Amino acid sequence: MGDLRILGRVTSINMRKVLWTADLIGTEYVTELWGLPHRDPHEPEYLALNPNALVPVIIDDGFVLWESNAIMRYLADTRRSGLWPVGAKERALVDQWLTWQVAELNAQWGYAVQALMRRNPAFTDEGRIAESIRKWTAAMQILENQLIKGGGYVANHRMSIADLAVALSAHRWFSTPFEHPDFPAIRDHYEKLKATPEGQKYMSAETP
Numbered sequence: 001m002g003d004l005r006i007l008g009r010v011t012s013i014n015m016r017k018v019l020w021t022a023d024l025i026g027t028e029y030v031t032e033l034w035g036l037p038h039r040d041p042h043e044p045e046y047l048a049l050n051p052n053a054l055v056p057v058i059i060d061d062g063f064v065l066w067e068s069n070a071i072m073r074y075l076a077d078t079r080r081s082g083l084w085p086v087g088a089k090e091r092a093l094v095d096q097w098l099t100w101q102v103a104e105l106n107a108q109w110g111y112a113v114q115a116l117m118r119r120n121p122a123f124t125d126e127g128r129i130a131e132s133i134r135k136w137t138a139a140m141q142i143l144e145n146q147l148i149k150g151g152g153y154v155a156n157h158r159m160s161i162a163d164l165a166v167a168l169s170a171h172r173w174f175s176t177p178f179e180h181p182d183f184p185a186i187r188d189h190y191e192k193l194k195a196t197p198e199g200q201k202y203m204s205a206e207t208p
């Protein structure tokens with residue numbers, strides 16, 4: 001493969017999904033620092049790549065792609081990685097959980113993370129914090145049940161890019177201070193991935 005550029009900042013959970021995928025499949029890349037408080041993705045140069053003004057973006061030999069989970073799929077596919085199965089049904093299950101991570105799980109934690117982790121003064125409504133935690137916990141219960149059924153993996157009883165996305169999500173869960181219910185399968189999955197070199201790199205205390 002040719003020249004792969006990954007644009008974003010490592011403090012972004014979505015950037016880390018992409019970096020972790022690229023590291024695991026062993027593809028070479030260069031990173032370019034974008035995203036606040038570094039380079040503002042609203043700059044015209046960046047907006048021309050991603051009109052959403054969000055990180056990450058990749059440029060792969062001139063091919064531009066945004067949306068972190070789409071990038072994970074693309075990298076694991078083009079580099080023929082076992083992290084993205086070939087069979088239609090196995091692949092669809094990995095895709096299902098990747099889509100669930102961004103559409104159902106990620107959608108719940110926003111208010112609680114802003115209030116409790118980032119201490120953002122615009123997020124102090126106790127009712128909304130409780131609501132966010134309640135919905136986030138309900139989604140995590142679904143993940144817990146799936147990891148028990150899946151023998152410690154998200155799909156197909158083996159490691160895939162969906163495991164990276166949910167491990168980073170679990171990192172956010174454990175890094176947000178509130179009283180967490182016990183989810184042993186999520187804890188085991190998180191600890192297993194955190195023990196890998198990439199897990200240590202991308203799920204540190206500096207990158208919640």
Ligand SMILES: N[C@@H](CCC(=O)N[C@@H](CS)C(=O)NCC(=O)O)C(=O)O
Binds near residue numbers: 014034037040066102
């Ligand atoms: N759905 C997008 C969300 C991307 C996103 O929300 N990126 C955040 C960082 S996690 C961002 O760009 N924030 C603005 C900034 O960093 O300037 C994806 O998965 O790539």
